[in-house]
Amino acid sequence: MLNAYEELEKHFQRLARIEHAMTFLQWDQLVMMPPGGSEARARAIAELAAMHHERLTAPQLGELIGEADQQPLDTVRRRSLLEMVRVWRRAVCLSADLVKAKSLAGSKCENGWRTQRRENDWRGFLGNFREVVDLAREEARARRAAEPERFTTPYDALLDLYCTGDDSDFIRHVFTELKRQLPELLDRVPDRQPEGLADLAGTYPLEAQERLNRKLMTCLGFDFNAGRLDVSLHPFSTGDRGDHRITTRFRETGFVDALMATAHETGHAAYESGLPAETDGLPVGRARNLCLHESQSLLFEKHLFQSRSFIDFFAGQVRNALPSARKFSGGDIWSASAHVTPGLIRIEADEVTYPLHVILRFEIERDLINAALEPVDIPEIWDEKMQAYLGLSTRGNDTDGCLQDIHWTDGSFGYFPSYTIGALNAAQLFAAIRRQYPDWPERLGRGEVSFVRDWLEEKVWRKGASMDSQEIMREATGETTGPAAFLEHLHARYLDRAY
Amino acid sequence: MLNAYEELEKHFQRLARIEHAMTFLQWDQLVMMPPGGSEARARAIAELAAMHHERLTAPQLGELIGEADQQPLDTVRRRSLLEMVRVWRRAVCLSADLVKAKSLAGSKCENGWRTQRRENDWRGFLGNFREVVDLAREEARARRAAEPERFTTPYDALLDLYCTGDDSDFIRHVFTELKRQLPELLDRVPDRQPEGLADLAGTYPLEAQERLNRKLMTCLGFDFNAGRLDVSLHPFSTGDRGDHRITTRFRETGFVDALMATAHETGHAAYESGLPAETDGLPVGRARNLCLHESQSLLFEKHLFQSRSFIDFFAGQVRNALPSARKFSGGDIWSASAHVTPGLIRIEADEVTYPLHVILRFEIERDLINAALEPVDIPEIWDEKMQAYLGLSTRGNDTDGCLQDIHWTDGSFGYFPSYTIGALNAAQLFAAIRRQYPDWPERLGRGEVSFVRDWLEEKVWRKGASMDSQEIMREATGETTGPAAFLEHLHARYLDRAY
Numbered sequence: 001m002l003n004a005y006e007e008l009e010k011h012f013q014r015l016a017r018i019e020h021a022m023t024f025l026q027w028d029q030l031v032m033m034p035p036g037g038s039e040a041r042a043r044a045i046a047e048l049a050a051m052h053h054e055r056l057t058a059p060q061l062g063e064l065i066g067e068a069d070q071q072p073l074d075t076v077r078r079r080s081l082l083e084m085v086r087v088w089r090r091a092v093c094l095s096a097d098l099v100k101a102k103s104l105a106g107s108k109c110e111n112g113w114r115t116q117r118r119e120n121d122w123r124g125f126l127g128n129f130r131e132v133v134d135l136a137r138e139e140a141r142a143r144r145a146a147e148p149e150r151f152t153t154p155y156d157a158l159l160d161l162y163c164t165g166d167d168s169d170f171i172r173h174v175f176t177e178l179k180r181q182l183p184e185l186l187d188r189v190p191d192r193q194p195e196g197l198a199d200l201a202g203t204y205p206l207e208a209q210e211r212l213n214r215k216l217m218t219c220l221g222f223d224f225n226a227g228r229l230d231v232s233l234h235p236f237s238t239g240d241r242g243d244h245r246i247t248t249r250f251r252e253t254g255f256v257d258a259l260m261a262t263a264h265e266t267g268h269a270a271y272e273s274g275l276p277a278e279t280d281g282l283p284v285g286r287a288r289n290l291c292l293h294e295s296q297s298l299l300f301e302k303h304l305f306q307s308r309s310f311i312d313f314f315a316g317q318v319r320n321a322l323p324s325a326r327k328f329s330g331g332d333i334w335s336a337s338a339h340v341t342p343g344l345i346r347i348e349a350d351e352v353t354y355p356l357h358v359i360l361r362f363e364i365e366r367d368l369i370n371a372a373l374e375p376v377d378i379p380e381i382w383d384e385k386m387q388a389y390l391g392l393s394t395r396g397n398d399t400d401g402c403l404q405d406i407h408w409t410d411g412s413f414g415y416f417p418s419y420t421i422g423a424l425n426a427a428q429l430f431a432a433i434r435r436q437y438p439d440w441p442e443r444l445g446r447g448e449v450s451f452v453r454d455w456l457e458e459k460v461w462r463k464g465a466s467m468d469s470q471e472i473m474r475e476a477t478g479e480t481t482g483p484a485a486f487l488e489h490l491h492a493r494y495l496d497r498a499y
Numbered sequence: 500m501l502n503a504y505e506e507l508e509k510h511f512q513r514l515a516r517i518e519h520a521m522t523f524l525q526w527d528q529l530v531m532m533p534p535g536g537s538e539a540r541a542r543a544i545a546e547l548a549a550m551h552h553e554r555l556t557a558p559q560l561g562e563l564i565g566e567a568d569q570q571p572l573d574t575v576r577r578r579s580l581l582e583m584v585r586v587w588r589r590a591v592c593l594s595a596d597l598v599k600a601k602s603l604a605g606s607k608c609e610n611g612w613r614t615q616r617r618e619n620d621w622r623g624f625l626g627n628f629r630e631v632v633d634l635a636r637e638e639a640r641a642r643r644a645a646e647p648e649r650f651t652t653p654y655d656a657l658l659d660l661y662c663t664g665d666d667s668d669f670i671r672h673v674f675t676e677l678k679r680q681l682p683e684l685l686d687r688v689p690d691r692q693p694e695g696l697a698d699l700a701g702t703y704p705l706e707a708q709e710r711l712n713r714k715l716m717t718c719l720g721f722d723f724n725a726g727r728l729d730v731s732l733h734p735f736s737t738g739d740r741g742d743h744r745i746t747t748r749f750r751e752t753g754f755v756d757a758l759m760a761t762a763h764e765t766g767h768a769a770y771e772s773g774l775p776a777e778t779d780g781l782p783v784g785r786a787r788n789l790c791l792h793e794s795q796s797l798l799f800e801k802h803l804f805q806s807r808s809f810i811d812f813f814a815g816q817v818r819n820a821l822p823s824a825r826k827f828s829g830g831d832i833w834s835a836s837a838h839v840t841p842g843l844i845r846i847e848a849d850e851v852t853y854p855l856h857v858i859l860r861f862e863i864e865r866d867l868i869n870a871a872l873e874p875v876d877i878p879e880i881w882d883e884k885m886q887a888y889l890g891l892s893t894r895g896n897d898t899d900g901c902l903q904d905i906h907w908t909d910g911s912f913g914y915f916p917s918y919t920i921g922a923l924n925a926a927q928l929f930a931a932i933r934r935q936y937p938d939w940p941e942r943l944g945r946g947e948v949s950f951v952r953d954w955l956e957e958k959v960w961r962k963g964a965s966m967d968s969q970e971i972m973r974e975a976t977g978e979t980t981g982p983a984a985f986l987e988h989l990h991a992r993y994l995d996r997a998y
Binding site (some may be wrong): 020022032034051086224227241 | 518724726
């Protein structure tokens with residue numbers, strides 16, 4: 001007979017199978033499904049989600065958790081139990097009514113936003129958004145009440161869903177330093193940007209680009225026997241063990257953006273492919289948090305692919321694949337990819353300005369959820385912060401200001417910081433790799449990336465969720481997440497034009 | 500509050516959502532999934548199947564059925580309940596042990612067959628196959644015991660899973676007539692085949708073929724907003740409301756086979772797309788049986804696409820799409836597609852000889868399940884029947900004899916007859932359409948097929964499972980399924996070379 005902990009393992013593995021079904025049905029929905037299928041698909045996914053929730057919140061599971069907690073468990077199983085409890089608690093702490101109300105208000109607000117954004121209609125948006133914020137605050141309070149010892153503010157309870165283990169105080173501390181140093185660095189960049197950048201605009205047939213992107217993935221260690229590349233409106237990555245699916249998007253007039261997106265998603269897939277097989281299907285076998293997930297994608301995108309030496313290597317492939325690109329050197333491509341221009345839109349932002357977009361959002365959403373700021377005041381504070389951090393104004397232009405992102409429309413508060421903590425983690429991890437492999441430019445210059453993958457697999461991927469995020473960072477790099485390595489990287493790339 | 504019948508509707512609609520999930524996960528498995536995903540996928544599908552079975556066999560459902568049966572129900576709901584009971588009874592009448600044993604023995608036998616077939620190893624196959632037959636006999640007895648008033652023999656209880664409503668006595672009767680007339684017709688064909696057939700072999704790029712096949716689907720009324728065409732090892736069709744997915748396969752050296760396969764699967768998809776929306780998700784809203792399903796695919800393949808007038812029309816598209824086909828007239832393509840050669844392999848058989856392959860299998864599997872024949876005697880009786888029906892011998896060549904099909908390896912006895920009853924239904928339905936539209940050749944000759952789709956939608960598709968198969972046939976064509984229209988069609992096409 002199985003003991004309580006073993007029963008729990010079985011229970012969570014069965015839940016993982018329902019998650020597998022939802023994962024691939026959602027992938028299909030975004031990548032393959034014709035429009036006519038949306039109604040039946042939505043109903044099927046909702047049914048699976050309901051079955052999943054029902055099983056995760058079954059009273060029997062709570063009892064098993066209580067029993068297992070009294071068992072003598074070794075460290076590995078104790079940790080595994082902790083992660084099960086985390087998943088379970090997140091599900092049981094919200095009432096079914098709140099979940100339903102949130103989902104309805106979120107759909108309504110997101111739906112309205114699609115036209116309101118275009119029409120710069122903040123007032124119309126606010127009409128729906130107020131309820132989304134009210135419900136998110138209620139959610140935050142409920143989540144905090146379930147674990148008052150862990151969450152010092154309501155916002156922290158939402159942040160924890162994405163940045164698990166990195167709390168708002170820690171993030172504020174790191175961001176403060178970044179906010180102090182970035183504008184100064186940004187001021188110095190324009191003088192160091194090369195004159196007469198090559199214009200990479202041209203005509204690049206989509207089929208040839210697709211082949212080129214597959215080549216890039218193979219160079220970056222992606223295994224096509226255990227995954228796919230497809231095209232979708234927004235690049236994303238998803239999948240399950242042995243089947244990692246990433247998407248990218250192509251435009252005929254350029255080739256760099258697609259390669260960057262592909263490298264980025266290949267990094268996400270790499271993390272997932274390296275998760276520990278022995279705890280497959282259990283919460284402890286999953287990726288630690290989004291801050292580490294994003295660090296892997298950004299490491300592949302910004303530090304591997306976009307490094308001067310890798311681009312020098314890969315430029316040969318580009319020239320082979322795309323006749324109109326024959327005239328470009330590695331230097332041309334690298335310089336064009338590493339160009340800095342402050343702008344209003346986060347998703348178009350370069351590596352240097354991106355964190356300022358995120359810090360602005362972090363500060364606003366934190367105050368919003370902690371009820372230190374009301375929705376009606378967002379446009380004004382957004383404009384103030386844009387002026388302070390990037391010297392740009394969004395006054396009267398909410399389309400390119402506080403209406404630009406989808407995240408808040410359905411109440412996903414707490415997600416934004418993971419982008420920048422991810423960028424800091426990526427730089428810090430790659431700095432550690434550089435220290436261990438001083439010949440890294442030569443290696444990347446001949447297209448060798450396995451030393452990076454092996455290092456990451458050992459230090460990050462194989463850990464799954466068996467350690468806290470900052471334990472992983474400390475063991476891997478010698479310290480917890482901080483801005484130093486990232487700033488040093490920006491300095492080297494954008495001031496010294498070194499790599 | 501819902502009454503018992505309404506509760507049942509809700510219950511079955513929820514089951515349909517799990518079926519939706521399994522449908523598209525299986526599609527993905529065959530069309531998209533990389534090899535690395537097979538383990539996780541198999542587990543996920545097994546989990547969904549278990550949840551489906553658990554819900555379908557829940558005691559509560561049996562109670563609701565009992566209650567609903569006592570309710571005053573209108574004809575429509577009474578019929579709907581009948582179909583629910585059919586689905587439910589099929590699930591509850593087998594023990595979990597038998598289902599599991601059958602699945603294990605089937606997997607083992609099918610797996611071994613993949614090499615045993617190649618190696619002409621009947622003895623090795625028999626080692627596994629005996630258990631498959633024993634378990635299928637046990638299954639047949641159990642299914643028959645659940646409805647002794649409906650099934651006069653054990654075989655009928657298996658046949659009913661595929662040919663629902665068309666029992667073995669009815670099928671035997673129809674096949675007897677066919678068996679009497681076909682060989683004679685077959686004897687006369689060679690003299691009527693045209694001399695000097697055009698050789699359609701050439702080089703036809705796959706991308707161009709894919710575009711051509713999409714064009715064919717559009718000509719046949721397929722809506723790409725509600726479906727897809729993809730490539731798989733064996734063509735098939737699947738899907739759900741608003742999302743009908745068919746696959747085909749291409750070879751670079753020919754283009755006719757792919758077009759025939761695509762037309763065939765488009766017919767399957769057409770039936771599904773025309774099922775009644777108002778009973779969506781309920782058993783009564785499904786396709787009636789495989790004999791009618793196959794009739795729609797064969798009608799699209801053999802009577803629409805392969806008609807002389809449609810091919811004359813479509814040949815223009817072929818010549819536009821495939822430069823190497825520019826030299827072929829509609830007549831060339833039609834003659835090549837309508838060539839008869841008796842052979843050993845069912846799936847390569849032409850329209851005239853195919854039924855003889857099926858009748859042979861029907862007679863053997865019926866006697867096998869009814870314990871009038873033992874597995875060990877199959878090769879001998881196979882050879883005897885091949886000699887009698889097609890004048891060919893498989894003595895010592897089981898690879899191309901009784902080892903050629905996958906169906907029996909996992910115990911799917913009762914499936915084969917649907918191919919030929921489907922062919923008879925197709926000819927009979929199309930004869931009725933021809934009677935109603937005497938200008939059918941002119942219509943097809945200008946690529947018009949909507950009159951056929953509209954007729955089928957009204958007479959077959961929209962009926963779902965609200966009538967028995969032979970009621971549908973009688974209302975649509977004036978009589979129950981018989982061989983006359985099929986033989987007349989063969990006569991017209993292969994002796995008179997008319998259409």
